[in-house]
Amino acid sequence: MNKKWWKEAVVYQIYPISFLDTNGDGKGDLLGIISRLDYLKDLGVDVIWICPIYKSPNHDNGYDISDYCDIMDEFGTMEEFDRLLREAHARGLKIMMDLVLNHTSDEHPWFIESRSSRDNPKRDFYIWRKGKDGHPPNNWESYFSGSVWEYDEKTGEYYLHLYSKHQPDLNWENQKVIDSMHEMVEWWLKKGVDGFRFDAIAHIVKAVGLPDGDNPDQLPTVRAYELFSNLENVHTLLSNLYERVLFHYDIMTVGETSGLGPEQALSYVGDTRNELNMVFQFEHMQLDAGSSGSGKWDIRPWNLLELKKVISGWQTVLHDKGWNANYWCNHDQPRSVSRFGDDQKYRVESAKMLATFLHTLEGTPYIYQGEEIGMTNIAFASIDDYRDVETLNYYEEQLDQGVPEEQVMQAIWKKSRDNARTPMQWTNGEHAGFTRGTPWIEVNSNYPLINVEDAIKDPNSIYHYYKKLIALRKQHEVIVYGEYKLLLPLDKELYVYTRTLEDQCLLVILNFFGGEPVLKLPAELVPEAKQLLISNYPIKGEEDLGNLKLRPYEARVYLMKTPPLDFVAQTW
Template sequence: MNPKWWKESVVYQIYPISFMDSNGDGIGDLQGIISKLDYLKDLGVDVIWVCPIYKSPNHDNGYDISDYCDIMKEFGTMADFDLMLKEIHIRGMKLMMDLVLNHTSHEHPWFLDSKRSKDDPKRDFYIWRKGKNGGPPNNWESYFSGSVWEYDPETDEYYLHLYSKYQPDLNWENPEVIEKLHDMVEWWLKKGVDGFRFDAIAHIVKQQGLPDAENPHQSPTVRAYDMFSNLENVHTLLQNLYDKVLYFYDIMTVGETSGLGPEQALDYVGDGRRELNMTFQFEHMFLDAASAGSGKWDMVPWSLIELKKIMSNWQIVLHNRGWNANYLCNHDQPRSVSRFGNDVVCRVPSAKMLATFIHTLEGTPYIYQGEEIGMTNVAFDSIDEYRDVETLNYYEEKRQQGVPEEDIMRAIHNKSRDNARTPMQWDATENAGFTTGQPWLKVNSNYMEINVVRAMKDPDSIYHYYKKLIELRKKHKVIVYGEYKLLLPLHEEIYAYTRTLENEQLLVILNFFGQEPVFEMPDGLEPEGMELLISNFEPKKGEDLTRLKLRPYEARVYLKRF
């Protein structure tokens, strides 16, 4: 079982620019976060993960860092950060920072020096190459569309950027780069932060020689396997970071590692690997992609049977060998209730069902801001109302290809990262109580119905359901450490499983759709002695647990002691 505090924690992710604005400039900030800490404490979360707040020109909402040891002025000052950290700790919660080690901003002093001349001592802090045949050094394409190479006419070379041209990749083959990054990580740990989410950590090593990709026009997720994701030396570099820095602190670490399965994940999180506590897997995030090579924008209906296969594989392979990070949405993904539930006619029950799912799997559950009140995707009328660089690049690329406007906007309404980035909906006042000014991104128009104040007043709300789930997880160790076993693997509507620890067993029954299927108790499970821990519907009197007719999006969790 190997108990750890980070295994027993529930994490709440804050996207600071959209969380709470304290000064009316339309941008969320650190004082805004401080003002809502009691809300998070009341919800019951243990760890607050804050997306990047470092100094940044903000071309990619803070994931382009120009100074690792300063705060973006729009968010506040280092004094504000120190106060936030203090107030989080006073309330018995912990802070996990979001740290980008793969790249910096093009305005970082290291890159400004590197760009100055080929002979500058920091030239080798980044990846520079001469062009080939009148064009870029190779045919790799960026995650944000176009080539990964940006030409610099002053030095007549190209620099590599897996993301936008404003995010040049660091050269992890340079020992001085590694040393400076280690020093910076330790600087934050000495300030008292409780962990890190390492953004794009799987990409810090590129294939030797930077050869052409065989299929350059497939999605980056497919190409990344061979060229710049999860290469062997990533593990050497992470073990080095652990041995020299992380080992000396009782912290929580999670890596963003796309393009791998659970066996590969064990290379990062396996017991004794000396790397990370857990990773974010992305297999379930591509369930609704038309094909592996088509990217996220080309959608098809997703399959519950496939979701079961993916999640069960992760649950089974990592049990007693590593640890899962469980989530359904974040700042880069659509809202979970819009994607995996029904945000039109069954928003409340489907949001509760999805919450039950994430909080009863083995692994640390992650709540994305607004998920606890059932915030939904947004559908802005015009591309001019969107702010996400990936979305804007996609729109321009498809317009140039002659794709009809309505088809482009339909994909954007489903998959734009701005779905998750609209401001937090606190109350029914103007701009949902997020700001007294003009918000940096429009508020979802449904904020009058969906907001925190309304949810807290309603004892049957999604918010109070989340509170109960978190309380149950703290009360019952079987929810944290119990061994997972899938039931009914081929059922197309019901996802059911057990979790077993010593003399306790959970039975989790989830109806993922709007029909009313019948759950038949499998052989070996007896309903006698089962205690209903939580459900998103009131049980019917006299119902037969051996043949249970489920309501649309119904969720039930039973506990049995042997």
């Protein structure tokens, strides 16, 4: 058992523009984060992951960086960041930065020089190519729709951008780029930050020659993931970053790596790889996406058997070889209780059940701001109320293709990134206590019922349930390091598994839906399942554990002194 502090930690993600505004400009800021450090400490988390706060023109909410070593004006100053770091550390909290190494802003000084002329010394800091017979250099499609290539009138060439045209990709084949990025990473580490979430890290290497995707006659509509995702040289570059910089600091690193399974993930996080501590996987985020070619916007019902298959694969393949990063939602995904629970009739119960799942798997749990109070998706009536560039591009693209607006909005209400980006709901007062000004994006109208202030007062709230889960994780090593084993693999309503460490076993029982299925606990386990660690329903009187009728979205976690016998797991 390879113990590490970051394996035992709980991470809280902050999307700063939506966290708390202190100066009345309608945008969250560093002073707002500082003012809520005691709240986060009381919740019990260990690490605060802060989405990008660097200098940026903000075309993609800070993921377009114009100066890696300065702070965005809306968020504050470097002096205020230094204060945040000091005050967090004084409370035993660590700070993890969100760092974009794949691309910069088109307003970064490097790119301004790069596009100034074909012979500029920084021309090769980015990926420039000539077109083909009036077309872009290849047929790759951007994550934000349209071609990955933007034509530059001044120099007569195209530059590559996997995301927005305001986010040109860096050329990681250029040693000067590599050296500059290493120096920047170390600059932050010397300042005292405790780790990094590396955004889009799987994309820093592109296929040699930048060939067309599957259909060379399609321009520019081919999502050629395999030509710019998880290529072998990514590992060479990450190993080099680790050896030259990261190795010298006791930090936490997590990579955003879409498009891979657990076996591939071990090439990033395997104990002997010396690259990253963990990666974010996306397989469970794709369970409700269809196969029509519209990606995440093509919505289909997800099912529990597929979720079991995905999670069980990651839990078993990485055990004793690597480490998982467990999450339900983040700044790019819909709210978990709206997506995987019931945000109406059983909002509280299903939010607690989902939290139980997150915190009883092997891996570091990530809580996204507002998840601890059960914040829900937003459904703005007008596209004018949305701010996300991906959402706006999708809307325009679909209307241009003749898709009815009502149908487009249905998809946006389910999957827009703005679902997670509405302001944090602190109170039941004006603008949910987020700002005294006009919020940059509207607050969810349900804030009078869902807010931190009321949640803290209610001992049965989702917030207090999260506190208990986090405390239990710190009390019981089996929750952190225990080996996962799936039970009832073919049950379509119940997700049941064990976590075993030495002579202790955790039995986790989760009803993922609104029905009332009966769980028949094997007779061999009934005498052991006496210590109930946590449940999202009150337990009254004696129960027949051998014939247990579960309530909608019910969650139970039992601690047993001895693990279940192998034959029980095989025959149950």
